[in-house]
Amino acid sequence: MSDKQEVVIGIMDPNSFSFRAALEGLLHHIDREIKYKGKTYEVVPRRIVSRPYNVLGAKTSCSVILNRGAHWNPHHNSFFHLVMPHSYMINDMVSFKSIDKNTSYGHMHELGLHIPPTWAIPQADYSKLLESDRVDPDLIFPDYELFDLAAIGEEVGYPSYMKPQDGGGWVDVVKVNNVHELHDAYHKIKDKPVNLQKAVDYKEFVRVVGVGPQMMPMHYNAGAEHSHDRYLRSEETAIEHGFLPAEQFDEVCKITKIINAFYNWDHNSCEILVDHDGVAHPIDFANAYPDSNVTSLHFYFPELVKAMARWLIFIAVTGRKKPLFAQYWDDMLKIKEKAEKKGWSYKQKLDAYAEIADEAFQTKEFDKFCKEQLAHFEEQAYHYFASEAFDSIIGESVERYFKFPHEWPNKKMHYKGIHHFWLHCERNRLCISLEEEVEERSTAKADA
Structure with a gap:
């Protein structure tokens, strides 16, 4: 009899082929047997499909469910409402109801963020x-x-x-x-x-995508004609590392984490305009179904997939419980009142709110889990994104998104070229040689 405990990760994303396929592929590629607190867990990814269900006693075997899109489908929506007490939902159906621009503008202004x-x-x-x-x-x-x-x-x-x-x-x-x-x-x-x-006369338009405590700031070109070009730095440059000074990078990450913790959003994006005086203005931050296609995110795409995989595994294995909606409102409002009495600066308030957000997302525990239980995750993820399996996802994504076949060869070259640059950056970061990559590909072919 096996001592392993199976934990199932449910994935529902019917409208983003590349993200769903890459996430499923990565979860199947990595070592899914994880030892934690004396027990061994086997992580099993499973796609959520549409089927009839018995409303009286609806159940799920999933420890955690990635929900991207159920708010558009009443059949899935009601099912997820029913199983919410028994499965961790990203994002849960209660927090989806709070996705409202006006309430979020008002609440964040009250906390002291620079809302226009x-x-x-x-x-x-x-x-x-x-x-x-x-x-x-x-x-x-x-x-x-x-x-x-x-x-x-x-x-x-x-x-x-x-x-x-x-x-x-x-x-x-x-x-x-x-x-x-x-x-x-x-x-x-x-x-x-x-x-x-x-309108804000801005120097930098930043879009930050958050997954749990992980924040990913990306440069954003709102003036680009097509949505798939908006994460390019310019027509000539795909990516610019260090486009934000370290202090601003930290600030936009904290702003997004605070917003997400306030509304209990595990997955959300926040658009922030940094003006010429360095002031960060959040302008749109109720986006619990952010664009996650490789044809949009290109260089940033693997990092988003990796972040989601880490967070899903952490929840499934540790049994993290979903905080109650509005659980941290009182704590943050008390910080606001304390700051007003003591005359705190904006930065002091932001740091105090961020501490509460880190508590909400168990940031210390998550970082420790990734270091100890996912010690080889980065290298394994690199080899997945260097594989022919992921290369084929890029190709199929291009053919699904761009409707004219004569565009496909150049578009595939464009996206694969950017991805090869990401692989180059990762090899340098992880000290992986090209010889190791070739050997890994050969092993994968032999196993297939």
């Missing part, structure tokens, strides 16, 4: 409401009052950005420079409640 002036504005067009046979307009519209959009524009200031309150992917985001453009944008977006937010 922001107003929430009702929708301009109610025609869909008027056409509905389920609504009595006579009961609804007396509760709406007229307002002066121009006055709001003056208070926020120009230039500013108008964007849907529940939007994403830069859809319907409009820059407005004056009151005429403000009115045009408002009536163009029409049937969606919007935010009006003061």
Whole structure:
């Protein structure tokens, strides 16, 4: 009889082929037998698929589930709600309900983060409401009052950005420079409640993706025509190491970790604008389903996959329990009150909030686990990302994303070229020789 205890990692990501395939591939490639506190655990990845289930007594064998997309599917959504008490959910269905731009802006402003002036504005067009046979307009519209959009524009200031309150992917985001453009944008977006937010004259646009306590700042080019080009440094340069000074790098990591701990988000991205005076302004940070495709993230992609694998394994093996939603709100608000009484600086407040966030994510325990239980993870991960199996994921991702076959050869060359540079950087960091890589590939072929 085996003494090993099986721990199952469930993976659901129906809309991001490359991330799901690479994560599954990495988890199968590494040593999945882990010794922890006198016990041996076998990590078993399993894909979550759509199937009927008995609502009365729904169960799952998964110790932890990566949930990317269930909020769009009521069938999965209700199942995950049912099994939440018995399985750690990334992200859980309660925290998904808190993904709201306005509440997050307000809460983080209260904590003292540098949120630009922001107003929430009702929708301009109610025609869909008027056409509905389920609504009595006579009961609804007396509760709406007229307002002066121009006055709001003056208070926020120009230039500013108008964007849907529940939007994403830069859809319907409009820059407005004056009151005429403000009115045009408002009536163009029409049937969606919007935010009006003061533009920041920024030096650096940073997007930080967090997975548990692991933060990954990436440079971001919001002006790129296509979303798959936005993580490139420029048209000529894919990546720039050290694009942020060390102090700013630390700050944007702490900001994101604080936000994620506050809302109990294991996986989220935070967009931050660093202005010419070095002030960091979070502008969009309720994104619990961040873009994770290799065609977007290119150089950064393997690091995100590795971060998710480490966090999933840590949860599954240690039996980490999900904190309750809003569990750390009181602690952070007490820090805010203490800071106001004692006249703390912004940095002092940020450091104190970050300590609470590290407690929430068990950062010390996680780092110790990675050092001791995942001692060979980095080298094993390198060999996976250097394998033909991952090379084929890049190729298939290109063919899935780009719709015109004549584009595929150049696009594959582009993404594989960037990935080969990542491999080069990793070889230098880990002191792996090319001979070792060739030997590993030969062994993999023989095993196959």
